[in-house]
Amino acid sequence: MLVSRKWLEQYVNLDGIDTQDLAEDITKSGLEVEEVVGPQLDDENLVVGYVEKCEQHPNADKLSLCQVDVGEEELSQIACGAPNVAEGQYVVVAKPGTRLPGGLKIKKAKLRGEASEGMICSLQELGIEDKFVKDEFKDGIYVFQDDVTVGEPACPLLNLDDEIIEIELTANRSDCLSMIGVAYEVAAVYDKDIELPEPTVLMDQEPSSDYISVHIDNETANPYYGAWMVKDITIKPSPLWLQNRLISAGIRPINNVVDVTNYILLEYGQPLHAFDYERFDSKEVVTRLAKEGETIKTLDGEERTLSSDQLVITNGKEAHAIAGVMGGEESEVQDDTKTVLLEAAYFKPQVVRKASKDHGIRSEASSRYEKGIDITRVKEAATRAVQLLSELGNGKVLGEIVEEGSTDWDPAVVTFTKNEINDRIGADISLDEMVQIIERLRFDYEVDGDTVKVIAPARRQDIAIKEDMVEEIARLFGYDNIPYTLPQGVMDKGGLTTRQNLIREVHRYMQKAGLNESLTYSLTKEEWATKFVSPEIQNLVVSPVALKMPMTDLHSHLRLSAIPELLSSVQYNVARNQYNVALYEVGSIYLQKQPEVQPEQNLRLSAAVTGLWESHPWQGEKKPIDFFVIKGALEGFFDHLLEDEVTFEKAELDGLHPGRTAVMKLKDDVIGFVGQVHPAVQKDYDLQETYIFDLNLDKVFDQAAYSENYRPITKYPAIAQDLAFVVDRDLPAKQLEDAILQQGQPHLESVQVFDVYQGEHMEEGKKSIAFSLLFQNDERTLKDEEIEEARKQIVTHLESHYQAVLRG
Amino acid sequence: MKERLKEIKQEALDRIQSAADEQSLQDVRVYFLGKKGQITEVLKGMGKLSKEERPVIGQLANEVRDEITEALESKKAKLEQVALEQQLQEESVDVTLPGRPVNMGGPHLLRKVIRDIEDLFTSMGYEVAEGPEVETDFYNFESLNLPKHHPARDMQDSFFITDELLMRTQTSPVQARTLRKHDGQGPVKIICPGKVYRRDTDDATHSHQFTQIEGLYVDENIRMSDLKGTLNVFAKHIFGEDRSIRLRPSFFPFTEPSVEMDISCKICGGEGCSVCKGSGWIEILGAGMVHPNVLEMAGFDSEKYTGFAFGMGPERIAMLKYGVEDIRHFYTNDIRFLKQFHGV
Numbered sequence A: 001m002l003v004s005r006k007w008l009e010q011y012v013n014l015d016g017i018d019t020q021d022l023a024e025d026i027t028k029s030g031l032e033v034e035e036v037v038g039p040q041l042d043d044e045n046l047v048v049g050y051v052e053k054c055e056q057h058p059n060a061d062k063l064s065l066c067q068v069d070v071g072e073e074e075l076s077q078i079a080c081g082a083p084n085v086a087e088g089q090y091v092v093v094a095k096p097g098t099r100l101p102g103g104l105k106i107k108k109a110k111l112r113g114e115a116s117e118g119m120i121c122s123l124q125e126l127g128i129e130d131k132f133v134k135d136e137f138k139d140g141i142y143v144f145q146d147d148v149t150v151g152e153p154a155c156p157l158l159n160l161d162d163e164i165i166e167i168e169l170t171a172n173r174s175d176c177l178s179m180i181g182v183a184y185e186v187a188a189v190y191d192k193d194i195e196l197p198e199p200t201v202l203m204d205q206e207p208s209s210d211y212i213s214v215h216i217d218n219e220t221a222n223p224y225y226g227a228w229m230v231k232d233i234t235i236k237p238s239p240l241w242l243q244n245r246l247i248s249a250g251i252r253p254i255n256n257v258v259d260v261t262n263y264i265l266l267e268y269g270q271p272l273h274a275f276d277y278e279r280f281d282s283k284e285v286v287t288r289l290a291k292e293g294e295t296i297k298t299l300d301g302e303e304r305t306l307s308s309d310q311l312v313i314t315n316g317k318e319a320h321a322i323a324g325v326m327g328g329e330e331s332e333v334q335d336d337t338k339t340v341l342l343e344a345a346y347f348k349p350q351v352v353r354k355a356s357k358d359h360g361i362r363s364e365a366s367s368r369y370e371k372g373i374d375i376t377r378v379k380e381a382a383t384r385a386v387q388l389l390s391e392l393g394n395g396k397v398l399g400e401i402v403e404e405g406s407t408d409w410d411p412a413v414v415t416f417t418k419n420e421i422n423d424r425i426g427a428d429i430s431l432d433e434m435v436q437i438i439e440r441l442r443f444d445y446e447v448d449g450d451t452v453k454v455i456a457p458a459r460r461q462d463i464a465i466k467e468d469m470v471e472e473i474a475r476l477f478g479y480d481n482i483p484y485t486l487p488q489g490v491m492d493k494g495g496l497t498t499r500q501n502l503i504r505e506v507h508r509y510m511q512k513a514g515l516n517e518s519l520t521y522s523l524t525k526e527e528w529a530t531k532f533v534s535p536e537i538q539n540l541v542v543s544p545v546a547l548k549m550p551m552t553d554l555h556s557h558l559r560l561s562a563i564p565e566l567l568s569s570v571q572y573n574v575a576r577n578q579y580n581v582a583l584y585e586v587g588s589i590y591l592q593k594q595p596e597v598q599p600e601q602n603l604r605l606s607a608a609v610t611g612l613w614e615s616h617p618w619q620g621e622k623k624p625i626d627f628f629v630i631k632g633a634l635e636g637f638f639d640h641l642l643e644d645e646v647t648f649e650k651a652e653l654d655g656l657h658p659g660r661t662a663v664m665k666l667k668d669d670v671i672g673f674v675g676q677v678h679p680a681v682q683k684d685y686d687l688q689e690t691y692i693f694d695l696n697l698d699k700v701f702d703q704a705a706y707s708e709n710y711r712p713i714t715k716y717p718a719i720a721q722d723l724a725f726v727v728d729r730d731l732p733a734k735q736l737e738d739a740i741l742q743q744g745q746p747h748l749e750s751v752q753v754f755d756v757y758q759g760e761h762m763e764e765g766k767k768s769i770a771f772s773l774l775f776q777n778d779e780r781t782l783k784d785e786e787i788e789e790a791r792k793q794i795v796t797h798l799e800s801h802y803q804a805v806l807r808g
Numbered sequence B: 001m002k003e004r005l006k007e008i009k010q011e012a013l014d015r016i017q018s019a020a021d022e023q024s025l026q027d028v029r030v031y032f033l034g035k036k037g038q039i040t041e042v043l044k045g046m047g048k049l050s051k052e053e054r055p056v057i058g059q060l061a062n063e064v065r066d067e068i069t070e071a072l073e074s075k076k077a078k079l080e081q082v083a084l085e086q087q088l089q090e091e092s093v094d095v096t097l098p099g100r101p102v103n104m105g106g107p108h109l110l111r112k113v114i115r116d117i118e119d120l121f122t123s124m125g126y127e128v129a130e131g132p133e134v135e136t137d138f139y140n141f142e143s144l145n146l147p148k149h150h151p152a153r154d155m156q157d158s159f160f161i162t163d164e165l166l167m168r169t170q171t172s173p174v175q176a177r178t179l180r181k182h183d184g185q186g187p188v189k190i191i192c193p194g195k196v197y198r199r200d201t202d203d204a205t206h207s208h209q210f211t212q213i214e215g216l217y218v219d220e221n222i223r224m225s226d227l228k229g230t231l232n233v234f235a236k237h238i239f240g241e242d243r244s245i246r247l248r249p250s251f252f253p254f255t256e257p258s259v260e261m262d263i264s265c266k267i268c269g270g271e272g273c274s275v276c277k278g279s280g281w282i283e284i285l286g287a288g289m290v291h292p293n294v295l296e297m298a299g300f301d302s303e304k305y306t307g308f309a310f311g312m313g314p315e316r317i318a319m320l321k322y323g324v325e326d327i328r329h330f331y332t333n334d335i336r337f338l339k340q341f342h343g344v
């Protein structure tokens, strides 16, 4: 809402209140001011001039030399390049010394040998937006159409000295979508009087009802409809003061009839519609719900198809307006309009809102109707409108408005006690103070002891319950005056749940391990939604969750894996010459287990890494990321959170390198995968060797257990033994390791692979694998024979079960 | 023989003096003190001496031996010292060369902001509550006093999945869900962080996905002043002790009264500048007293219980606090961005 200070001053005396202070004060009490604009120009050197004489400049084809009366003893000679300058015009003259909004300072000058004392101005030169300038003045100077006096200051005439307060209204304060509403608010804030218009109109003997009748078909959608006839009207431009008002509110002046309806819309918040009576072509107004498929051509020239929940204004046959949204083109007021049928109505907010949304029209009218206008002022607003029509268009207002329905309003009554209000606010406001605030708001009220009963006015439909009065009293008492306190209740423990702590631990571990936390979007493209889905998820889900109306194909489906978006982030970095990238994300995927049912969320830990894991260039150290770097990070992670072992089993998964991919299992249950991105996919992403993993954190957390039981450190020495075997190349090391550990009991403490060799000097299809074994007994020193026996047992077992050949 | 021993001593001391390394010292030792060394040679002639002379010469020989030994030891220590010094010299490094980097990752800036807020409120007895990102219309809107066709639904155009399911537009449904779980029994003290989604085109100041963190405190006798005090603690904790807050009336369907909280502008200290658009204040969050309809719908007696709620955007807080100029940075995962926030 754009509020002109000068217009506001029509209702409330703002003497002594600076506009910036006003802006801050109303912001603090509830009307948030975005900006104060202006004054554009407030310079007494800008005056009305009268062009006495206008001749061709002797030395310049395109210039005129004008003798202009600016109210001084002598005429001023002014050179003017505008094509429309002519004798007998009242124009805007910037006398020497004027500084124009663009910064240009007007000086006495010589133009092509002729003196020029000032400048005759166009409206644009005065800072008025092009869209508000009438076509006839767009390419030239402005010529006054109103009665003006030579030498009179032009800034007030053109409202250039006004300040415009831009208010960002909250949804509950639609009462301030009108100047009168804002005036009430400002008067309440400053505890000032308010002066409202008291419209009166001289009506003709002839009754409106001779020309029109009104019938409401659906009183729920249209509780009240009034029609008023204005005859013999002259369509012409509005006077400057009215145009100024509209421009200050951002509305373009059209002609006196349209401008009056817009003026009332701004002043009262009451939308009005003027039909051209002849073109309306009927003696009855019938408002009804539209027929399904019925059409209307609206003012904007669009042919619109209506539906049966939309209210239309008809002439008994065809629709001539979509109620509260937009009028029809057919009965639009035009330059030759003689008789105006003025509509002043109340339409149900929901009906207007629906129609406005369905047709994608948000008009000044619909945005007010849909929030609920003041029904008790409809008729007053109409009276003010016809009064102005008769004054500004010489119209003949016919006797009395023709009405149907009712403007009755059932006001909200809110009852509260002084203590209730203070208890909610946490302040100590006296009953007197509360009553004063209610008086400033101009609400009706009754006081009985400590109990106050407030009758909310129709203009304030946001007042309905006690809490609304808590707000009214608190905001005018001043939020700044409320003390700072903390709740007095019992102090609870608070804190994080085990799961929340585990999630934090996941972050801590991953960050210590060298990965950077990332955030990618949950909504991805359809193609990506089903990529890199972990095997344990694939069978659970019917299909990825799809948005009904996505804004873009890039974010149309809910992900089943964060990997595609993470890879895209890696790509983003690599494309910017950041070659070492290690990203992880903890976030949800969304499992649609049955159609239409609320999807379940599954928490994942996902990562994508490429480039060097570690490097120290001047010492020649470089460790590129490979499968075992990632595996090591994961092993450490599992070790940190789980007591049970997680196993890695070779797997072939879509999008992954078939030889460098494993699924991870916890108690035989798949909990995720790890591997290198398939070289073909890497190429699609423009990536070098890149590794990923995706882990089901819910499953990990289900098993998470970390015991920190102390085991005394043994004083007996451990004995190391190395064993190397030649085995089939495809035999997983883990199988040998498990077998050794089992066979080496009871004293074998640990087994570790320390060398793997295949290639030269090795039989085709074979590899050499060496283990380092550690034997230990906590109670005594082991004997050589015990170790030799274990060693034999292991070797024999591996030879017979795995065709292993002991080396060396 | 006396003369001979004196000669030996002088010769030995001279050779020790000029020995350049441990090997030459060893040679000296063997030559003079060894089994076939010079002193032994001299002592072999002891048989020819008289009874009286023998002990004198014997003692003198021992003295010479001790002197030579001492000189050897002392020279050896000197040589070792020199060798050590040389070794240290050789081992010296250029301490200005870069060290081997310890490769640590770090948290996302939004995580830091959220964690900071969580930690503050959990220390004041709040619990952290979470809820589904794909939410029902009921919890996202209706339970929050936003019935179907409520005009305020326009304020948050949403991503619907079915007529009844949507991407949550706020974390407030977690409040509604938690309230219900409490069966009308206070107190409820929670902080709800999470991802939310709105129909916005991604640009420098809009993101179709962003994070929110909301707080809720419902109990008997909760007052607006408690909200004001709590927000003041929050603002000072996050933005610094020197900042002050102000509350302004606002409107949210699920609170009444509703407020917006501003903090004093750090740049100008309240004088007004371009950052605060001349007002001296910067808008931080929305809050209010829980609407009685929300309490009643969740099974709380709104005459007995009151409460406050507040909600804020970690993106906005991070942008203000760190001067991040484009909200897209939070979701692009540029490593050069991520690595800037690894400090504690």
Ligand SMILES: [Zn+2]
Pocket (backbone or CB within 6 Å): B265, B266, B267, B268, B269, B270, B271, B272, B273, B274, B275, B276, B277, B278, B280, B281
């Ligand atoms: Zn500032």
